Amino acid sequence: xxxFKSIGKDTKKxxxxxxxxxxxxxxxxxxFPNTLQIKLLYSPHAHAIIEDIDTSEAEKYPGVKMVLTxxxxxxxPHTTAGQGWPEPSPYDTWMFNEKVKFVGDRVAAxxxxxEEQATEALKLIKVKYKVLPAILDPEESMKEGAPIIxxxxxxxxxxxxxxxxxxxxxxxxxxxxxxxxxxxxxxxETFETQxxxxxxxxxxxxxxxxxxxxxxxxxxxxxxxxxVRRIVAQALQIPVQKIRVIKPxxxxxxxxxxxxxxxxxxxxxxxxTGRPARIxxxxxxxFISARTRHPFKVKVKIGAKKDxxxxxxxxxxxxxxxxxxxxxxxxxxxxxxxxxxxxxxxENVEFISDIVYTNMPVxxxxxxxxxxxxxxxxxxxxxxxxxxxxMDPWELRKKNHxxxxxxxxxxxxxxxxxxxxxxxxxxxxxxxLLEKGAKEIGWFEKYGRPxxxxxxxxxxxMSMHMQxxxxxxxxxxxxxxxxxxxxxxxxxxxxTDIGTxxxxxxxxxxxxxxxxxxEQVIVYASDTDLTPFDVGAYASSGTxxxxxxxxxxxxxxxxxxxxxxxxxxGEPDSKDYILENGKVISPKSGKSITLSEIAYDTLYVKxxxxxxxxxxxxxxYSPPPFAVHFVEIxxxxxxxxxxxxxxxxxVDCGVPINPNLVKGQIIGAxxxxxxxxxxxxxxxxxSGRMTNPNFMxxxxxxxxxxxxxxxxxxxxxxxxxxxxxKSVAEININGPIPAIGNALHDALGIRxxxxxxxxxxxxxxxxxxxxxKLEPVDPE
Amino acid sequence: MKVKYIINGKEExxxxxxxxxxxxxxxxxxxxxxxxxxxxxxxxxxxxxxDGEPHTSCTILAAxxxxxxxxxxxxxxxxNNPHPLQKAFxxxxxxxxxxxxxxxxxxxxxxxxxxxxxxxxxxxxxLDGNLCRCTGYVQQVEAVKFAVKLLKEGKDE
Ligand code: FES
Ligand code: FES
Numbered sequence: 001x002x003x004f005k006s007i008g009k010d011t012k013k014x015x016x017x018x019x020x021x022x023x024x025x026x027x028x029x030x031x032f033p034n035t036l037q038i039k040l041l042y043s044p045h046a047h048a049i050i051e052d053i054d055t056s057e058a059e060k061y062p063g064v065k066m067v068l069t070x071x072x073x074x075x076x077p078h079t080t081a082g083q084g085w086p087e088p089s090p091y092d093t094w095m096f097n098e099k100v101k102f103v104g105d106r107v108a109a110x111x112x113x114x115e116e117q118a119t120e121a122l123k124l125i126k127v128k129y130k131v132l133p134a135i136l137d138p139e140e141s142m143k144e145g146a147p148i149i150x151x152x153x154x155x156x157x158x159x160x161x162x163x164x165x166x167x168x169x170x171x172x173x174x175x176x177x178x179x180x181x182x183x184x185x186x187x188x189e190t191f192e193t194q195x196x197x198x199x200x201x202x203x204x205x206x207x208x209x210x211x212x213x214x215x216x217x218x219x220x221x222x223x224x225x226x227x228v229r230r231i232v233a234q235a236l237q238i239p240v241q242k243i244r245v246i247k248p249x250x251x252x253x254x255x256x257x258x259x260x261x262x263x264x265x266x267x268x269x270x271x272x273t274g275r276p277a278r279i280x281x282x283x284x285x286x287f288i289s290a291r292t293r294h295p296f297k298v299k300v301k302i303g304a305k306k307d308x309x310x311x312x313x314x315x316x317x318x319x320x321x322x323x324x325x326x327x328x329x330x331x332x333x334x335x336x337x338x339x340x341x342x343x344x345x346x347e348n349v350e351f352i353s354d355i356v357y358t359n360m361p362v363x364x365x366x367x368x369x370x371x372x373x374x375x376x377x378x379x380x381x382x383x384x385x386x387x388x389x390x391m392d393p394w395e396l397r398k399k400n401h402x403x404x405x406x407x408x409x410x411x412x413x414x415x416x417x418x419x420x421x422x423x424x425x426x427x428x429x430x431x432x433l434l435e436k437g438a439k440e441i442g443w444f445e446k447y448g449r450p451x452x453x454x455x456x457x458x459x460x461x462m463s464m465h466m467q468x469x470x471x472x473x474x475x476x477x478x479x480x481x482x483x484x485x486x487x488x489x490x491x492x493x494x495x496t497d498i499g500t501x502x503x504x505x506x507x508x509x510x511x512x513x514x515x516x517x518x519e520q521v522i523v524y525a526s527d528t529d530l531t532p533f534d535v536g537a538y539a540s541s542g543t544x545x546x547x548x549x550x551x552x553x554x555x556x557x558x559x560x561x562x563x564x565x566x567x568x569x570g571e572p573d574s575k576d577y578i579l580e581n582g583k584v585i586s587p588k589s590g591k592s593i594t595l596s597e598i599a600y601d602t603l604y605v606k607x608x609x610x611x612x613x614x615x616x617x618x619x620x621y622s623p624p625p626f627a628v629h630f631v632e633i634x635x636x637x638x639x640x641x642x643x644x645x646x647x648x649x650x651v652d653c654g655v656p657i658n659p660n661l662v663k664g665q666i667i668g669a670x671x672x673x674x675x676x677x678x679x680x681x682x683x684x685x686x687s688g689r690m691t692n693p694n695f696m697x698x699x700x701x702x703x704x705x706x707x708x709x710x711x712x713x714x715x716x717x718x719x720x721x722x723x724x725x726k727s728v729a730e731i732n733i734n735g736p737i738p739a740i741g742n743a744l745h746d747a748l749g750i751r752x753x754x755x756x757x758x759x760x761x762x763x764x765x766x767x768x769x770x771x772x773k774l775e776p777v778d779p780e
Numbered sequence: 781m782k783v784k785y786i787i788n789g790k791e792e793x794x795x796x797x798x799x800x801x802x803x804x805x806x807x808x809x810x811x812x813x814x815x816x817x818x819x820x821x822x823x824x825x826x827x828x829x830x831d832g833e834p835h836t837s838c839t840i841l842a843a844x845x846x847x848x849x850x851x852x853x854x855x856x857x858x859x860n861n862p863h864p865l866q867k868a869f870x871x872x873x874x875x876x877x878x879x880x881x882x883x884x885x886x887x888x889x890x891x892x893x894x895x896x897x898x899x900x901x902x903x904x905x906x907l908d909g910n911l912c913r914c915t916g917y918v919q920q921v922e923a924v925k926f927a928v929k930l931l932k933e934g935k936d937e
Contacts, residue, residue: 016870019878020885021862022813022853029812201825201913202879203817251815251879252913283818499877499914660873664915668876671916695822695911703904703917 006511007723010660011518013504025249027205027221032276036065039118041108043100046134046359046688050098057124063117065273068109070096077154078235081326082224082258084474084535088417090157090325092150095264101323102359103689104288111269134359136688138320141356149357166325167355173409179312179348183303185388191377192754195682196293202251203286206262209276218245223257223498224536225526235264247526250498255365256291258538287693291364294331295320298377304385310400312348319355322362328355329417335374341408342466345400368733379463379738397464404428421472421620427716429652433628436712437650441630450747455638459747461631463738466624469727470541473620477549478532481557482612487582487595488520494534495546496526501661502542506550508657509722513554515579540727551722552615560611564598621720625653625727629735633743640759644707649732652714655724665728666711673736675701681756783846788855802837813853815879824910827883828852834890853882868927876914884910888924
């Protein structure tokens with residue numbers, strides 16, 4: 001694999017210099033004359049019916065063009081989840097509804113000449129609410145007699161709305177009860193994860209306008225341009241043909257932009273007024289009304305034999321999807337499907353999940369997508385099994401992890417909202433990751449030997465993970481490649497680079513295949529009028545699915561180029577041509593021709609045609625990347641503060657097509673994960689209003705919070721991925737909660753069953769463990 | 781009211797409302813290279829240099845800095861002639877979505893003006909107010925160190 005010319009190289013990210021010099025590349029960097037500014041009014045109640053809404057004063061306010069409410073907007077049930085069609089999320093949403101279901105639900109929108117006018121006019125809207133009893137605790141949601149959140153007759157696709165169940169999963173393999181009976185040790189624990197937010201530094205923003213043919217153009221900050229087109233067409237009942245969606249550069253997504261939440265409102269205003277319209281979320285709106293991570297309560301039960309072999313694993317996940325069921329089923333599925341196959345030695349496995357509605361903020365897709373929540377529980381329970389067995393948790397993991405050539409029945413049993421696809425692991429470096437990561441952190445010297453310095457105690461912890469690469473047999477991407485006179489190529493593809501560097505990876509794949517430089521590939525992406533289809537940026541699909549499509553197109557183009565060369569060289573049967581340095585070379589005859597010559601010839605002179613092709617990629621495979629995380633922390637027993645000292649992420653993502661970008665994905669994800677483990681959390685009033693919707697009170701990591709971070713890449717070759725690549729975007733957000741939790745246990749012998757591990761919670765756990773030690777009689 | 785600034789070396793005159801913050805005035809007048817919308821001074825994306833000092837432009841009244849020199853990311857380099865910091869951010873892979881990048885680079889620029897030989901700690905401190913959700917900061921810190929090297933090499937020539 002070593003003679004790659006573009007693959008495995010740190011090609012500079014093709015948009016980086018433009019971004020670093022402040023070119024107008026984002027949605028809101030371009031303004032259109034005469035744009036209407038839209039502002040939204042939100043429900044102050046967690047659950048209420050709008051008995052009356054009077055917009056007359058607002059409509060009269062200077063500059064106001066229109067006021068939108070449920071009264072004058074279409075009532076089309078749809079999901080805001082930007083997923084493939086048919087979406088595995090319920091159709092439980094209208095653009096505006098007379099029943100509001102959480103504090104932050106949309107009540108009305110004002111479109112005015114200026115933002116100030118729109119904001120002022122909002123204050124003049126008079127709403128009379130009939131406040132209903134609200135459900136703010138997922139456990140209350142399923143109880144007999146609980147208020148029904150989605151009692152409208154038009155809801156479809158939810159499991160049992162009368163019971164507030166958005167979705168339900170029940171998967172069993174083997175005989176779980178027998179499995180626990182046969183086990184020598186059994187651990188049963190419950191772990192809870194919290195509401196958190198993606199907080200892309202660029203918030204959601206959409207600008208719409210009509211083009212010179214009267215077609216609707218949507219410039220939007222999205223991860224899913226093609227799903228935006230489809231869902232806006234659905235919600236507004238207009239033909240797909242009338243809509244063009246353009247994705248410029250995106251200021252981060254992490255899942256929250258896999259939702260259609262502003263586009264339909266903005267489009268509606270433009271279609272009604274004929275004028276450009278703009279909505280830009282404030283940071284506060286981003287927190288209260290965009291999407292969050294599904295909070296989970298996971299009951300995990302693991303049975304193991306004396307020799308350390310896992311024998312039975314049961315996970316029960318109670319997922320709080322909030323007021324709407326977007327991504328509810330699939331996020332919960334992933335809590336099992338992306339975790340349980342890792343321990344495929346256990347023959348008896350059960351995954352059960354209830355995904356419940358509450359009158360809380362809406363959860364959605366968030367990097368890690370349920371696997372994060374599943375691993376938070378599973379990877380701490382694994383340590384507890386090891387403790388019971390008197391075994392090093394490293395050893396336990398080493399004995400039980402999945403290996404190349406192996407499979408797990410879970411792959412088939414548990415898919416994305418439907419049955420999955422059997423997967424055999426073809427590349428897996430877990431043993432190497434375990435070895436190298438342990439060495440780097442000093443595991444065998446440090447584990448089980450906490451170091452104390454006054455009130456500060458150091459401990460180490462670890463965790464092990466897998467994810468997927470796109471959704472097998474569902475995610476499809478396509479790419480078109482065409483040749484220019486100078487031997488450069490236009491790549492038009494649907495892949496959606498939201499800051500990850502996918503466009504650069506795509507250029508590298510083309511360059512490798514055609515023997516040119518990545519700089520000779522002009523990438524234009526994600527414009528529904530100009531590029532072929534792609535499902536978009538989610539499920540760690542970028543390199544694998546979109547990159548796979550690019551490779552297919554490039555291989556077709558390569559064949560067309562060779563065809564011309566054979567004719568030119570008069571070697572009709574030749575099969576061993578080399579493409580390099582922008583030339584086709586015949587090693588036997590020594591003849592060569594530049595791609596530029598071929599382009600001129602085919603465009604202008606002989607056998608004229610456009611060298612170009614479209615490739616589509618959909619795969620029965622979703623090869624998992626693997627990661628093992630190690631962390632050393634220092635916890636202060638007096639203050640309760642946890643400080644990560646060193647963090648090691650050992651990762652197998654197949655062939656890293658661009659190691660620098662891979663490193664950025666890994667570190668970005670794990671630092672986000674550290675925030676989720678230590679500080680990030682929504683706080684609520686008793687009536688369900690978020691009280692900390694800003695960066696002062698919702699603390700995400702900054703440079704000051706960084707531990708020493710060490711990334712270790714163990715390269716494997718994944719035969720089903722483009723040039724041996726697997727995904728890397730999500731997996732590394734899964735480690736910090738369990739790894740830090742395990743390190744805390746190593747340091748102080750305490751375990752927190754709820755994240756984030758704030759000083760208060762740590763102190764509380766220390767206090768409880770001391771009380772326990774003082775108790776004279778052990779109730780067990 | 782009217783204000784005058786010298787923005788990236790060029791004098792510009794704007795009509796403003798007395799209550800407006802600098803971020804809004806500059807963006808409205810075409811300086812879309814300044815990002816940010818937290819309006820609390822908490823994300824750093826709106827950072828500009830005012831008389832060489834980094835400030836979050838969302839928390840400064842436009843009227844208050846009348847007559848001052850303002851530097852945006854466009855004032856330190858461009859596509860054809862990038863500043864070593866801009867070059868370093870590109871080379872090291874410190875730009876992901878790029879939304880935080882202008883503000884972060886300006887904070888680093890102000891640091892290097894004062895302290896051409898910063899330690900890692902100095903760099904982390906200087907970038908602490910610039911939130912980035914994509915990179916996890918490590919490559920940003922590496923980029924600043926690389927820029928220090930590039931700046932020195934540039935001087936040796
Ligand atoms: S917009 Fe100024 S600091 Fe965030
Ligand atoms: S690169 Fe995206 S926020 Fe920093």
